[in-house]
Amino acid sequence: MDKLIDIVNRAVEDYGFRQVAQWSPGDLAEQWQLSAKEEEVLKGLLKNELDRLPIPVEPQDYVREEKRLAEIIKAALG
Amino acid sequence: MVDRLKGKVAVVIGGATGMGRGTVLRFVEEGAKVVIADRNRIGSEETLDLARRISPDVEIVDVDVSKWEQVQDMIERTVARFGRLDVAVNLAAILMLTPPLVEIEERQWDMIMDTNLKGVFFCCKAAIPEMIKSGGGSIINISSSAGIDSWTRSLPYNVSKAGVIHLTRVAAGQYTSRGVRINCIIPGPFDTPQARGSTQSTEAIEAIGPQHPMGRLGQPEDMASAILFLASEEASYISGSILTVDGGARVARPRM
Numbered sequence: 305m306d307k308l309i310d311i312v313n314r315a316v317e318d319y320g321f322r323q324v325a326q327w328s329p330g331d332l333a334e335q336w337q338l339s340a341k342e343e344e345v346l347k348g349l350l351k352n353e354l355d356r357l358p359i360p361v362e363p364q365d366y367v368r369e370e371k372r373l374a375e376i377i378k379a380a381l382g
Numbered sequence: 383m384v385d386r387l388k389g390k391v392a393v394v395i396g397g398a399t400g401m402g403r404g405t406v407l408r409f410v411e412e413g414a415k416v417v418i419a420d421r422n423r424i425g426s427e428e429t430l431d432l433a434r435r436i437s438p439d440v441e442i443v444d445v446d447v448s449k450w451e452q453v454q455d456m457i458e459r460t461v462a463r464f465g466r467l468d469v470a471v472n473l474a475a476i477l478m479l480t481p482p483l484v485e486i487e488e489r490q491w492d493m494i495m496d497t498n499l500k501g502v503f504f505c506c507k508a509a510i511p512e513m514i515k516s517g518g519g520s521i522i523n524i525s526s527s528a529g530i531d532s533w534t535r536s537l538p539y540n541v542s543k544a545g546v547i548h549l550t551r552v553a554a555g556q557y558t559s560r561g562v563r564i565n566c567i568i569p570g571p572f573d574t575p576q577a578r579g580s581t582q583s584t585e586a587i588e589a590i591g592p593q594h595p596m597g598r599l600g601q602p603e604d605m606a607s608a609i610l611f612l613a614s615e616e617a618s619y620i621s622g623s624i625l626t627v628d629g630g631a632r633v634a635r636p637r638m
Binding site: 317318319320321322323324326327328331335355359360362363 | 422424446
């Protein structure tokens with residue numbers, strides 16, 4: 305779970321990283337050594353969320369977005 | 383002017399958004415048959431929809447340029463669909479922000495290099511043989527002002543873009559005699575999703591325009607015009623060149 309939260313936090317604050325998470329999530333799964341379930345969440349639920357984030361996420365919105373995405377991850381991974 | 387690329391087949395790698403989208407639309411207006419190659423499927427489909435309003439001769443190929451098999455497939459599908467390859471534009475890149483050198487993770491370095499530099503190498507490697515078969519061609523590699531100046535927010539990005547410049551020079555030295563012109567463009571500040579994302583705030587990017595010598599950021603259409611020139615027969619005696627397209631930003635910058 306912590307690895308996925310690390311990935312989404314980077315994706316919120318860095319659009320370049322976000323693009324990798326959106327379009328090459330398999331690469332991130334390998335580099336972060338995600339479990340099969342974590343990879344599924346990244347490629348599904350989180351991909352959809354990242355697609356909808358504004359470009360850029362404004363700095364004052366980082367904490368709110370990161371908390372929201374962390375809640376989605378916690379719910380998905382139980 | 384129209385039909386400057388009439389009968390030509392082009393692949394625009396990184397064609398889904400920003401400068402790539404602008405280039406796809408300009409090429410189609412000028413009579414080219416175009417493949418939009420990108421890993422951003424949503425953006426590719428939006429670009430396709432816009433381009434098909436101009437011409438039916440536009441297709442999408444999904445590609446991650448860091449994967450050799452996918453790049454080979456991209457070129458094979460372009461030739462299978464349109465019969466030849468004349469122009470390749472290498473725009474695919476990521477601008478990932480990194481801490482100072484000592485704190486950079488190996489995986490950050492690899493992700494940036496794999497897309498920005500190895501990707502250009504792979505695309506040239508796959509495209510050049512097909513261009514030679516077609517009797518020649520034009521490759522336009524897109525670097526960045528970060529490739530010649532120090533931009534301290536991402537060392538790997540700087541290095542990757544410097545590599546694109548030198549890859550261009552050496553490859554042009556190797557293949558110009560076989561009819562493949564290879565040139566490089568160094569963009570300055572442009573208003574693209576990538577630039578907005580890397581600037582990290584709307585306020586920050588909107589502050590750049592008023593400080594620019596032309597009073598504005600570059601638009602994708604500005605880049606498309608430069609790419610079109612290098613792709614066209616008007617640039618038939620140009621190879622191994624590095625063209626700065628920044629509206630004079632670099633030369634007007636105050637020196638310390």
